[in-house]
Amino acid sequence: MATPVLEIKDLHVAIDGTPIIKGLTLSVKGGEVHAIMGPNGTGKTSLAQTLMGHPHYTVTSGQVLLDGQDVLAMRTDQRARAGLFLAMQYPSEISGVTTANFLRTAINSLRATQDKKPITLKEFRDRLDEAMRYLEMDLQFANRYLNEGFSGGEKKRNEILQMLMLHPRIAVLDEIDSGLDIDAIKVVAKGVHSLVGTEFGALVITHYQRILAYLKPDVVHIMIDGRIVKSGDKSLAEELETKGYDWVRQEFVHEI
Amino acid sequence: MAPMANATPTDQVRKFAAEQFGDEPIWLRNRRNRLLEVYLAAPLPVRQRTSLKSRKLDRIPIGSAPTAADLPDDLQNLYQVANLITVNGHTKHLSVPTTWSDQGVILLPMTQAVNTAPQLIEEYLGTVVNDEADKFQALNSALWQDGIFLYVPARVTLDHPITVTHFGSSDVSNVLPRSLVVLDEEARATIIEQYLSEPGREKSLWAIATEIVLKDGAHLQYGAMQQLAVTAESFVRRGAQIGRDAHIYWSLGEFGSSLSIAEHTSLLSAPGGQSDSTTVFFGSETQHQDYVSVAKHVAPHTTSRMVARGVMKDDSRSVFTGVTEIKKGALGTDGRQKEKILMLSDTARADVIPSLLIEENDVFAAHAASAGPVDAASIFYLMSRGLSEAEAIRMVVHGFLATVIDAIPVDVLRHNVWNAVERKIAE
Numbered sequence: 145m146a147t148p149v150l151e152i153k154d155l156h157v158a159i160d161g162t163p164i165i166k167g168l169t170l171s172v173k174g175g176e177v178h179a180i181m182g183p184n185g186t187g188k189t190s191l192a193q194t195l196m197g198h199p200h201y202t203v204t205s206g207q208v209l210l211d212g213q214d215v216l217a218m219r220t221d222q223r224a225r226a227g228l229f230l231a232m233q234y235p236s237e238i239s240g241v242t243t244a245n246f247l248r249t250a251i252n253s254l255r256a257t258q259d260k261k262p263i264t265l266k267e268f269r270d271r272l273d274e275a276m277r278y279l280e281m282d283l284q285f286a287n288r289y290l291n292e293g294f295s296g297g298e299k300k301r302n303e304i305l306q307m308l309m310l311h312p313r314i315a316v317l318d319e320i321d322s323g324l325d326i327d328a329i330k331v332v333a334k335g336v337h338s339l340v341g342t343e344f345g346a347l348v349i350t351h352y353q354r355i356l357a358y359l360k361p362d363v364v365h366i367m368i369d370g371r372i373v374k375s376g377d378k379s380l381a382e383e384l385e386t387k388g389y390d391w392v393r394q395e396f397v398h399e400i
Numbered sequence: 401m402a403p404m405a406n407a408t409p410t411d412q413v414r415k416f417a418a419e420q421f422g423d424e425p426i427w428l429r430n431r432r433n434r435l436l437e438v439y440l441a442a443p444l445p446v447r448q449r450t451s452l453k454s455r456k457l458d459r460i461p462i463g464s465a466p467t468a469a470d471l472p473d474d475l476q477n478l479y480q481v482a483n484l485i486t487v488n489g490h491t492k493h494l495s496v497p498t499t500w501s502d503q504g505v506i507l508l509p510m511t512q513a514v515n516t517a518p519q520l521i522e523e524y525l526g527t528v529v530n531d532e533a534d535k536f537q538a539l540n541s542a543l544w545q546d547g548i549f550l551y552v553p554a555r556v557t558l559d560h561p562i563t564v565t566h567f568g569s570s571d572v573s574n575v576l577p578r579s580l581v582v583l584d585e586e587a588r589a590t591i592i593e594q595y596l597s598e599p600g601r602e603k604s605l606w607a608i609a610t611e612i613v614l615k616d617g618a619h620l621q622y623g624a625m626q627q628l629a630v631t632a633e634s635f636v637r638r639g640a641q642i643g644r645d646a647h648i649y650w651s652l653g654e655f656g657s658s659l660s661i662a663e664h665t666s667l668l669s670a671p672g673g674q675s676d677s678t679t680v681f682f683g684s685e686t687q688h689q690d691y692v693s694v695a696k697h698v699a700p701h702t703t704s705r706m707v708a709r710g711v712m713k714d715d716s717r718s719v720f721t722g723v724t725e726i727k728k729g730a731l732g733t734d735g736r737q738k739e740k741i742l743m744l745s746d747t748a749r750a751d752v753i754p755s756l757l758i759e760e761n762d763v764f765a766a767h768a769a770s771a772g773p774v775d776a777a778s779i780f781y782l783m784s785r786g787l788s789e790a791e792a793i794r795m796v797v798h799g800f801l802a803t804v805i806d807a808i809p810v811d812v813l814r815h816n817v818w819n820a821v822e823r824k825i826a827e
Binding site: 196197198199219220221223224225229230232235236237238239240241246249250253254257289290306310 | 775776777778780781782783784785786787788789791792795796798799800801802803
């Protein structure tokens with residue numbers, strides 16, 4: 145399969161008529177890890193949710209293309225089948241549905257669109273065990289109800305587990321590092337790196353520089369007030385960490 | 401007020417009863433005749449949230465013998481598994497393992513048990529369910545047809561579940577199954593009653609009654625699956641009298657019938673008695689379901705657990721009333737109930753009415769009830785992994801019911817309930 149490309153072009157998004165994202169342009173290709181950093185309330189999560197098609201957000205103008213296809217015209221499930229993945233900041237708890245059962249259903253939904261046969265139980269189990277071992281998760285995890293009673297860290301690991309199992313083409317990770325200790329952050333970074341290649345790219349949304357030390361992004365974007373105000377290499381993240389967002393505001397926001 | 405005139409003139413109903421039950425013992429005929437007059441004279445039951453008047457139940461003829469019928473092809477396999485099959489109220493099939501008969505177990509159609517075990521029938525019939533509770537109970541009590549009679553002697557454990565199927569064909573106008581289950585001291589049994597029917601051109605009326613007597617230390621798992629056709633209107637009453645340290649597990653699945661009015665009562669009349677009750681219901685289209693679950697604690701140190709889970713689709717309507725009644729003197733009683741309803745449509749309606757009626761101080765009683773729509777965030781989450789909206793909803797409904805259905809202790813019944821749920825979701 146060809147290298148995926150996610151293109152966001154001059155995107156404007158509003159919630160209940162209030163503009164949240166105000167002209168955002170960004171492009172992520174297979175093999176690349178991009179990071180978006182920014183203070184709270186700047187529209188990072190809104191961007192992630194909009195990319196996945198959350199009904200709460202209204203795109204007022206702009207384009208989102210995945211391999212040239214109009215993502216905004218797709219339903220959420222169609223976006224997933226096209227290869228988009230969102231690791232959510234607050235994943236829902238689904239009572240009564242085991243993580244394993246859910247994952248198998250999801251894999252088969254994706255396979256159905258690719259005209260593939262459903263995954264066999266054996267293959268599924270093997271892959272699941274392998275992915276869980278890789279992420280240093282207790283294998284019992286798969287039998288627990290999806291996210292129900294999971295700690296914050298367990299939920300985040302579960303998002304990465306899903307990503308590994310579903311093999312998306314472009315993954316958006318929304319604050320995957322929040323509430324994680326350093327060991328867990330390393331595991332998450334390892335999970336992302338295991339996929340990165342010509343057929344996989346990632347857009348990592350974070351508040352802190354910490355995870356970027358492990359993720360080693362190719363590009364770091366700084367987002368303020370619904371726009372990307374500055375892009376650079378990973379040294380930008382380090383600079384931001386020392387100087388703070390006020391520096392960014394003073395230095396860059398007026399330029400736009 | 402004039403008695404409700406059913407489509408069949410009252411004299412004709414009396415004549416039908418005289419002919420139909422002419423061979424029965426005199427005490428039973430007298431009993432039927434007395435209750436027939438109660439039925440004929442009684443007004444329609446008045447239910448707070450269910451209007452019966454508009455349903456024109458009086459147009460359904462009573463007391464007409466249906467033509468002979470059999471199970472449809474797709475249900476023929478029941479002959480291999482069911483212990484008792486009734487079609488239009490008459491026994492078609494009976495199968496009793498010889499090992500059970502050797503142990504003194506009596507398993508018979510009710511009309512046969514009247515002749516084979518008359519003392520037991522006379523002793524217990526009508527002692528648990530109030531025959532005059534309302535018009536439709538009186539109808540069942542007067543004109544009842546075959547249900548199951550089960551007697552398990554003291555300390556006998558039945559090694560596998562008893563299954564009973566009640567089937568109504570498309571031309572039947574009423575089916576009135578009556579069952580009586582008596583477990584002697586420390587006996588153990590599992591029984592499942594299933595109700596099925598073909599849709600007819602006219603409405604059919606089902607009045608169902610099951611009485612259960614548990615002697616000291618007896619344990620019964622009682623399951624029921626109601627999957628009647630949309631042309632059926634059903635009235636169900638079940639009661640269990642629970643002896644010292646006896647335990648009943650109710651697992652009730654309510655899926656079919658356009659009107660479904662059902663009540664089950666655990667009478668905890670001796671210390672140490674326990675009742676565990678689970679009701680799962682699923683309403684769709686314009687179904688109207690009105691359920692009452694009662695745990696009546698009369699004796700001290702009795703326990704009840706009442707759980708209900710309902711899913712409401714389309715324009716369906718449900719009422720679930722849970723009653724935990726703790727009488728004066730029932731010290732150390734523990735009664736809890738939990739009801740949860742999942743709404744899949746804006747035009748469906750559900751009322752959950754938990755009530756605790758407590759006359760004693762030193763007791764524990766609690767209830768929790770909720771009704772709400774499917775969580776939009778959950779649907780988004782599942783869809784973000786590639787599930788279609790329909791698949792996502794199916795998964796959430798599945799999960800909502802899983803904790804309750806997976807706890808049903810009888811495999812056959814659990815599978816049946818899951819199948820019924822799948823069918824309702826896909827409908």
